[in-house]
Amino acid sequence: MLNIDKISKTFFAGTVNERRALVDLSLHLAEGDFVTIIGSNGAGKSTLLNAIAGRYTVDTGTLEIAGRKVNKLQEYQRAKYVGRVFQDPMAGTAPNLTIEQNLALALRRGKRRGLGPSLGQKQRERFRAELESLELGLENRLSAKVGLLSGGQRQALSLLMAGFTHPSILLLDEHTAALDPQRAALVTDLTERIVAQGGLTTLMVTHNMEQALRLGNRLIMMHEGRIVFQATAEEKKDLTVPLLLEEFSKIKGASFDDRALLA
């Protein structure tokens, strides 16, 4: 479903601030794969998601989604294939539009937007049914402005909007990090349900190792723009947080040794 072949991305190339955010990175996801990504700050996790979504263009390498090369497509053109939820609960919805208007916008992902009515009885019924599955009572507040909702509610709505049109790939960028533990747990549960129901191919960045181990069927660890550790579905079952931390410090130590040697 997703084929990433040796992509690289360097920011501020040729200056003292040069930063190699992605280095010859390759990753292949089969349909229905749910991959969690961990790594320290600046490892390139968010850059990877931005490169897939088209917010950044990559310097080298190819990106293929659902069998189609998307390197040259702009962000809004890739939106047909890519659903996204951001870390900031405010980022995924339009606050001054109503819940039903936001859903109507999401429903037309990748489709032509013409002079047809954006909302009708049929859509409203569908929205009500979808919102009921969130169990937040939003199905009775279709015409409320989204700006009135709490962060957790907005993130749940963002998740629904990103997933309910079955995009080829769903990108989740630390989407529970800005929520309090209770809401985070709720959104995490919801993520599992939406991904499982839709059989969505998913990439999820998280800082929470426990979450990274519990969710999904594969796990990758990134460091300095590379994938430094991968666990398949089988291997992932035996992984624990201490084992991951050990793996993590091994890699950090190794890169430190390299640098120490060079110095």
Add this chain to the structure above:
Amino acid sequence: MIGALELGLIYGVMALGVYLTFRVLNFPDLTVDGSFTTGAATAAALIGAGVNPVLATLAGGGAGVIAGIITGVLYTKGHIDGLLAGILTMIALWSVNLRIMGKANFPLLRAETVFTPLKDGGLLGTWAGIGIILVGVIILKLIVDWFLSTNLGLSIQATGDNGPMIRSFGVSTDFTAILTLAISNGLVALCGALVAQYQGFADISMGVGLILVGLASVILGQAVLGQRFIWVATFAVLFGAVLYRLIIFFAMRAGLDPNDMKLVTAVLVIAALLLPRWGFLKKIPSLKDRGNRARSKDSPAEPAVALTAGVGVVGAEEAEESSGGAAGAGRE
């Protein structure tokens, strides 16, 4: 008084255009000062050349569409700041407008205009005339309401509300921004064409400071009636345009000079922006109170909106100083 009402309704067309950019797209568009005159100049020149006045009026609107597209392309493809993009087009249009008219003032006194049938029927200046103009403007308002409720219109609303979000759902925000600027300036130029025919001449300086008139209409109207729904917001804009004309009418009657009107307009806009923030309007029970009070309590987004509105107006005043100083007395 009746003249002020007629003029207010006609200027409502311009206010609808300013509403689209200023409120819906969240873009302070200064092109308006130029495109208004472009519409007037185009219509006047065509009517002078013997073209059917309805066609000439539509051509005036079309010229505004082109002006809007230019600002839109500068802003989106050229990555020029929105305020500056509008100023650039506005200044360039000054020369274009003079070329179109061939002179600084183009009289239409004996020419046949879209208002000639009303005049001949003795309706202009009567309540019946106001009724006819009102019907025309309301139809235009309903078209704007309908357009904003379509899939395309909704994506324009989302572009102004959260651009990155709507891009992630597959909308080219460059396209929606250019389209909105085109429609907005089309309406503004259409209004210019109508005003030129109503007052019997097109003048190179008739658009100077117009953005403030537009903002005054939008902000005044929505301060009184609110903007909870689109159909309320567009109605409030028309109401604001008429209210503005009435205030100007009474200010003149109170003995102020037409040349003082720019100052009056600026003070009006400032008052309409600041008074609600100081809770002044909350003391008056009105429609606005019911519509917006709950929102301003719960939504932290409200002060930010007011803030950008302030920025737009500051920019407008600066622009007026820079371009309008040379022009001297304006339309009033």
